[in-house]
Amino acid sequence: MSRFLIKNQYSLRRKAFIFAARFLLLIKSFIHKIIYPVKKLFFSIVLIAVLVLQPACTKAPQPVTAENGMVVSTSSYASKVGVEVLKKGGNAIDAAVAVGFALAVTYPSAGNLGGGGFMVIHLADGKNITIDYREKAPLSAHRDMYLNEAGEFVPELSQFGTTSAGVPGSVAGLIYALENYGTLSLTEVIQPAIDLAKNGWRLEQRDSIYFSNTIPLFSRYPSSMKVFTKNGEPYRTGDLFVQADLAWTLEQIKENGRDGFYKGKVAELLVAQVGSLGGYITLEDLEKYQPVEREPITGNYRGYDLISMPPPSSGGITLVQMLNVLENYDLKNMLRGSSKYIHHIAEAMKYAYSDRTYHLGDADFYPVPKDQLISKEYAKAIFEKIESANNIAVPFSEIKSLEVSPIHESTETTHYSVYDSYGNAVSTTTTINSSFGSGIVVEGAGFLLNNEMDDFSGKPGVMNQFGLLGTEANSIQPEKRMLSSMTPTIILKDGNPFIVIGSPGGSQIITTVLQVILNCIDFSMNIREAIEAPRIHHQWIPDSIFYEQKALSLEVKQQLIEMGYLFWDMDIKSRIIGIAEGIMIDQKNKIIYGASDPRGGGLAAGY
Numbered sequence: 243m244s245r246f247l248i249k250n251q252y253s254l255r256r257k258a259f260i261f262a263a264r265f266l267l268l269i270k271s272f273i274h275k276i277i278y279p280v281k282k283l284f285f286s287i288v289l290i291a292v293l294v295l296q297p298a299c300t301k302a303p304q305p306v307t308a309e310n311g312m313v314v315s316t317s318s319y320a321s322k323v324g325v326e327v328l329k330k331g332g333n334a335i336d337a338a339v340a341v342g343f344a345l346a347v348t349y350p351s352a353g354n355l356g357g358g359g360f361m362v363i364h365l366a367d368g369k370n371i372t373i374d375y376r377e378k379a380p381l382s383a384h385r386d387m388y389l390n391e392a393g394e395f396v397p398e399l400s401q402f403g404t405t406s407a408g409v410p411g412s413v414a415g416l417i418y419a420l421e422n423y424g425t426l427s428l429t430e431v432i433q434p435a436i437d438l439a440k441n442g443w444r445l446e447q448r449d450s451i452y453f454s455n456t457i458p459l460f461s462r463y464p465s466s467m468k469v470f471t472k473n474g475e476p477y478r479t480g481d482l483f484v485q486a487d488l489a490w491t492l493e494q495i496k497e498n499g500r501d502g503f504y505k506g507k508v509a510e511l512l513v514a515q516v517g518s519l520g521g522y523i524t525l526e527d528l529e530k531y532q533p534v535e536r537e538p539i540t541g542n543y544r545g546y547d548l549i550s551m552p553p554p555s556s557g558g559i560t561l562v563q564m565l566n567v568l569e570n571y572d573l574k575n576m577l578r579g580s581s582k583y584i585h586h587i588a589e590a591m592k593y594a595y596s597d598r599t600y601h602l603g604d605a606d607f608y609p610v611p612k613d614q615l616i617s618k619e620y621a622k623a624i625f626e627k628i629e630s631a632n633n634i635a636v637p638f639s640e641i642k643s644l645e646v647s648p649i650h651e652s653t654e655t656t657h658y659s660v661y662d663s664y665g666n667a668v669s670t671t672t673t674i675n676s677s678f679g680s681g682i683v684v685e686g687a688g689f690l691l692n693n694e695m696d697d698f699s700g701k702p703g704v705m706n707q708f709g710l711l712g713t714e715a716n717s718i719q720p721e722k723r724m725l726s727s728m729t730p731t732i733i734l735k736d737g738n739p740f741i742v743i744g745s746p747g748g749s750q751i752i753t754t755v756l757q758v759i760l761n762c763i764d765f766s767m768n769i770r771e772a773i774e775a776p777r778i779h780h781q782w783i784p785d786s787i788f789y790e791q792k793a794l795s796l797e798v799k800q801q802l803i804e805m806g807y808l809f810w811d812m813d814i815k816s817r818i819i820g821i822a823e824g825i826m827i828d829q830k831n832k833i834i835y836g837a838s839d840p841r842g843g844g845l846a847a848g849y
């Protein structure tokens with residue numbers, strides 16, 4: 243190849259190279275001048291969009307809102323009954339009483355005529371009231387009534403059959419509330435329940451499952467099979483559920499007030515049913531039953547005032563005690579759900595449940611050291627003990643020691659919360675104890691008897707169905723009320739209702755209410771988020787953390803194990819802790835928020 247050619251080729255290549263380099267520079271400057279700003283703009287837009295849209299996408303679940311009034315219960319039928327009462331001018335107490343009767347028809351596993359409950363009321367004029375209509379031990383009851391000849395506790399007697407039934411208080415309590423604080427007539431508030439019982443209501447899936455799961459218990463009693471099956475066949479979702487006998491009982495109450503239940507034909511049917519199966523309730527027990535108005539348990543948590551239920555509920559005292567301990571921690575700046583957070587709340591729970599065991603019972607029969615238990619000084623002493631353990635779980639035996647055995651969980655009992663346009667708030671929890679109570683329908687009267695006697699301590703050191711222990715404070719005596727965990731609570735902000743809350747869940751009621759309150763106050767959650775957030779529970783004995791599956795990550799669980807905690811893993815996949823039904827009121831903007839716990843399938847209905 244000639245040098246010229248070579249040179250020429252070289253110069254040609256060079257030219258090409260220079261041309262390519264220039265072209266690239268041109269493109270680069272084009273990219274820089276045009277595409278880069280466009281690209282930058284594009285990414286900026288994407289970034290802004292992400293920042294703007296992300297909160298909307300991950301936005302917390304929102305509660306139901308209303309301007310005038312709200313009713314939240316675990317039965318959509320009952321919530322609608324309540325909101326209709328509010329719409330026609332009734333106050334929160336009228337609505338609560340109507341919901342109470344409606345739940346006896348549309349949520350028979352816990353709503354009731356044959357059980358008892360607690361109602362906490364905040365009146366718009368600032369007065370706070372609690373009404374105790376808890377069941378009582380029959381006149382013939384005695385300390386050792388559930389022990390066999392060898393002195394052993396026989397749970398079959400305290401949990402099943404008519405021997406387990408306490409004297410019912412719900413009808414007397416609802417009528418007392420209406421007569422003293424309501425504005426409508428008994429006919430107006432009870433009629434919707436009568437209509438639902440007489441004309442029937444459609445079973446949802448939850449109801450048909452509840453009914454069919456309980457057939458083994460119902461099958462012990464022909465009167466119960468008659469109501470809760472179709473001639474022995476299980477009810478199906480969508481079936482119309484008519485309760486003619488229950489409608490008749492409700493009519494007797496409508497016509498005769500409390501005497502329609504505690505005297506006359508209904509009372510006779512109840513006593514006949516109890517007597518035929520060896521139980522204790524007599525006509526005298528029924529006639530003597532009276533609800534009691536009691537001084538609320540009050541507390542203050544980070545500037546919010548708490549109004550809750552006194553003994554025979556353990557709820558108010560135990561709740562205030564735990565909150566007083568936790569007030570010493572800066573929870574807001576902790577990661578909710580972290581091992582540190584769980585450690586603090588679990589330790590507060592353990593100390594409070596230990597005190598529940600030793601000191602709480604019906605204060606009409608036992609000197610409950612209420613003032614000490616809810617004092618800030620006492621809480622400070624507990625806080626210091628927790629701190630001195632230096633991030634280690636204090637073993638239950640170092641708090642106090644008793645014998646341990648497995649516990650059975652259940653999620654019955656039911657809570658409802660009401661707020662009206664006048665500024666009154668009502669928080670009510672009611673129960674027949676286990677799901678469907680004793681499982682015994684009173685023949686001809688259509689309602690279930692409770693099995694509440696199991697909430698007494700049948701023998702010191704022996705657990706009841708919720709794994710709760712008791713001592714002398716909660717021993718059985720005639721006409722005494724068995725200790726409860728029901729915690730209907732109202733929280734005030736600057737003197738006005740802020741939160742109305744409560745839950746079922748046996749021993750887990752108080753810790754459920756605690757965590758919803760912490761979620762609202764410390765973590766600024768809306769009421770729906772606060773209710774839906776997964777929960778944990780510790781009750782001192784058994785010395786284990788109960789938890790909903792989503793409440794603890796594997797990492798947090800591992801950290802807690804290293805801190806000395808044990809876990810109750812049995813049934814973890816299906817476990818729920820409580821079914822909270824709550825209202826939050828934004829007084830400044832006049833917005834009422836309601837949320838029914840998805841764990842239960844109820845309804846928040848507002849208008």
Ligand code: DON
Nearest residue numbers: 652653654655726727747748
């Ligand atoms: O009064 C009590 O504490 C119990 N009888 C409540 C029972 C209850 O919540 C059932 N569901 N778990």
